[in-house]
Amino acid sequence: MSPLKIKKGSTSHSAYNLRPNFSDVIERHTLAVLVENEPGVLARVIGLFSGRGYNIDSLTVAEVDHTGHLSRITIVTSGTPQVIEQIKAQLGRIVPVHEVHDLTVEGPSVERELAMFKVSGTGDKRVEALRLADIFRANVVDSTLETFVFEITGAPEKIDAFAELMRPLGLKDVARTGVAALPRGD
């Protein structure tokens, strides 16, 4: 048997030549996952994403039903439509997962995030920071003679915009919770 004619450096003779011809448009989806709040459940969800090479753009988790021990995990992820479908199916087969909802496709939803910004400055910059915070309805939750800590709640885009404005005014530190989301109406 003569060797196959394959160009040097070619990857076409890999044993794993799996490049399905699916759409390659990257979409961003917000998923709500209702899970039993048992030890290791978050590790299962995160391990699924890292093990299968999916993206996590944002993740929030807290117990939402203390009597039923149910936690709600809100994940913002991005991928091709086929990858998003896989993520949902893979999440659905984790044993302690009760429900998986794709808020991006299941009708209108509201998304909110809380963030805290520490801004340091004096003089005009300090005044300007305070003025902009007022416009963005951010609250001052701590103050020294040189710094403010602002608390702001809103859609992630609003928080991004506020961060951009604060940067030249002495932005020192940011803490963001990640997205919490609920479907609108019934």
Next chain:
Amino acid sequence: MTRKMTGAKMIVQALIDQGVDTIFGYPGGAVLPIYDEVFQQNSIKHVLVRHEQGAVHAAEGYARSTGKPGVVLVTSGPGATNAVTGLTDALLDSIPLVVLTGQVPTFMIGSDAFQEADTVGITRPCTKHNWLVKDTDKLAGVLHEAFHVATSGRPGPVLVDIPKDVQFATGQYEPKKPSVSHYQPPVKGDMAAITELVEAIESAKRPVFYTGGGVINSGPAASQLLRELVEATGFPITSTLMGLGCYPASGDKWLGMLGMHGLYEANMAMHDCDLMINVGARFDDRITGVVDMFSPKSKKAHIDIDPSSINKIIRVDIPIVGDVGHVLEDMLKIWKSRGRKTNSEAVAKWWKKINEWRSIDCLKFEQKGKIIKPQYALSRLEALTKKYDRYICTEVGQHQMWAAQYLNFEDPNRWMTSGGLGTMGYGFPASIGVQMAHPDALVINVAGEASWLMNMQEMGTAMQYGLPVKQFILNNERLGMVRQWQELLHGERYSQSWSESLPDFVKLAEAFGAKGILCSDPDDLDDAIMEMLTYNGPVIFDCLVEKHENCFPMIPSGKAHNDMMLAGVDTQGVIDAKGSVLV
């Protein structure tokens, strides 16, 4: 009724309540209380393996050949980490296992204690689910739930990690009762989708059934329904490696295995069909070849109990999520009620085409000279054992593909092989598990010498329990499949793919007190095989075969189903010049 007892006693009680008759294991510090309870009862047989990996593969063999979950008991730390390969193997091949591991006492977890490992952390990605039980009162409930999860929906391995203080402590035993957990995967398929598939069946001109391990996992009834459906429609059927036996190899609709080393007619039918009915298979990369070129002209239906298998690799037109047995039952019912229609004229034409492909006889080989061809060895093994109540295990590599090609399987649960993970060292311990479950059957492990050596310590287990497993080793003194790829794709540079210091297998057998048979002459082969079959005890059969034989047919990676390589130099003249790259 609940009762008070120690955690260790609960474990044995839960296993008895679950109908477990055999467990495979290895004792150690963190499971001593459980072993003390195992000592004091007679309901459950314990098989002492020689390595924890062997215990898991043996449990897989037991599970695959009985349809019941396999049970493993090992200690903490290295006991658990040694089980990881077997767990991953069972996860990829959807084999139901319940693995119990000991753990250091709860108050020492996290202190880097002796033989401590983060077992639930390590095994989280290689189990269907796992639990660390910190409260003896919850132990029985978790154990019963473990059996429920392992066997419901798509089966798989689960692990329960039990700290030593939980084994010693006393708690309430919860008897087995119907599971009330939220985990209840649906088994019935969507009737609208099933009807759509029936309509497609009625009009299909070039249909093919593409079946897989899901048929076997669904139980013998599913195989029965599949046979009925195939006979009634007259459609051709092929199967993956994992599905062999779901339809009898002697049936005239049987095309043989498909995939990378599948039969020419099976792969051509997959490529040219207009309706592909996937029954419990998962479009694995060894099956599809390059996905862009996979069966371009067909409408595809996919029956699978796991929603994540649908559209994972191949986009399908008719997805049906459900258990194969239930879906086939509904399918037959609907198809019959609509008048049992098929496009028989077109299907007859399709069969004519298939028979042309069949006439190429892609498994043809010629045994000439004094060196045994591996294909010949397996053909003779098939001929001399087919009348037996026979179970076949394999290791991984060329011999595995040849066994799939040259041995015929008439029934499900008769074929134990590592498909998804491709675990060398699987077959020997698996054969031990099969023989434990079927003490009077003929259990043969078709092996390569390199794979076999990976778990050869289990000879001790076979001897201790008097298990007459036959180790049929096709010895080419090479890592045959690695060598074949190096020949075809890496310029014949045989990097590290041969062994220079193989043992004398006959003496090795004798050292364990077993029988060793050496055969190197094709003329002696039948007698040697008969000697193996008639010997009442474990046999290592060292069959010296052609060293550089390649496994064909083959879909080279990067190629489509209709771009197969057929047998090499010896048969090239027979097939003609176009033979090796038939279109």
